[in-house]
Amino acid sequence: MQTKTVAKINDVSIVLIDGAEKQVPIKPICEALGIDHKRQVDKIKSDEILGSVGGLKPSVGADGKQYDMFCIPYMYIFGWLFTINPKNVKAEAKENVVRYKQECYTSLFNHFTDQSEFLEKKQLALEKQMEEVERIRSDFGNAKKLLDEARKALNKVKEMTFEEWQMNKRQLSIDFPN
Template sequence: MEALPKTIAKINDVDIIVIENGQKLVPIKPICEALGILPQGQIEKIKNDEILASTIQLSYTVGADGKEREMFCLPLKFVFGWLFTINPKNVRVEAQESVKKYKLLCYEILYQNFADHTTFLEQKQKATQEQIDRVNEVRSTFRNAQHIVRQETNRLNSLKSLTFEQWLANNRQMTFDFMREAEAPVAALAIAVKQK
């Protein structure tokens, strides 16, 4: 299958291309030339790298001059890690600042990747505890409300069972202050009234 190059970035006005031939491969040489470092030195470094060595491969692509050439390539997902290993002191003077910025960006992204997970867990734990406290508060309020409903229901039932005689005994008044006393339902009071 013929390799189809596609420009994905520029470094010092040099096109950085991806070869789409079933997988995305990035030729090493154009990047090295753009940075002013020797391609062969980087290829050797990659070949000696425990991880990158198994990913480097030769692939044909069309060069800037329109001629097809075989070039050492890395899969796209490994290029960014390889670039991170390049020492800014070893690149062309005009590219040093860009390489430094790139490395700083990589450090920031690595930090975010690991720190964000920790931050997420901390925030989740805090929010979960706050919600547990809220649920417990609502449950407590609910239990108190149930208790109040039971008390008021008992008082209602006592009121419904209030007799004419009890009303007379209460000086013909329909005041129910006596029904509001804690733990003193009307039924108990009615018994006391009858015993007078």
């Protein structure tokens, strides 16, 4: 059995048990937070989601020995921690639990609102870019007209003969566009 420390709570390592599904024993977390382990196990078992995924697994205790401990999958540990009331933890853990819950609220907000924020910003960018394309298209149309007129004038100069020049009293009469 391989274990890996994934977090520390009040200097207590939170260990991940590698296996088919990564599991986290909750007892060390409860001890670090100063909350009743048995009460948390009961709370997890009664939860319609956590209750279906929690169970006893071989785990390594703080003394290095192997025990059967109640574990939940790693992917659920953060949700379970979110359910812990900061009023019920020991004083030195309270600030961290409150901060953790605030981070969870922020993460949930970002998760559920980022897409709509992205779509709003994308829509604004699309509208702005469409206006820019229309402005450039209009400018291009005007520039194309000016270019066509300038080409006509250039061709007129190219086609002018010496005789035409003499007939014009040695003047080049070229109409330049305004």
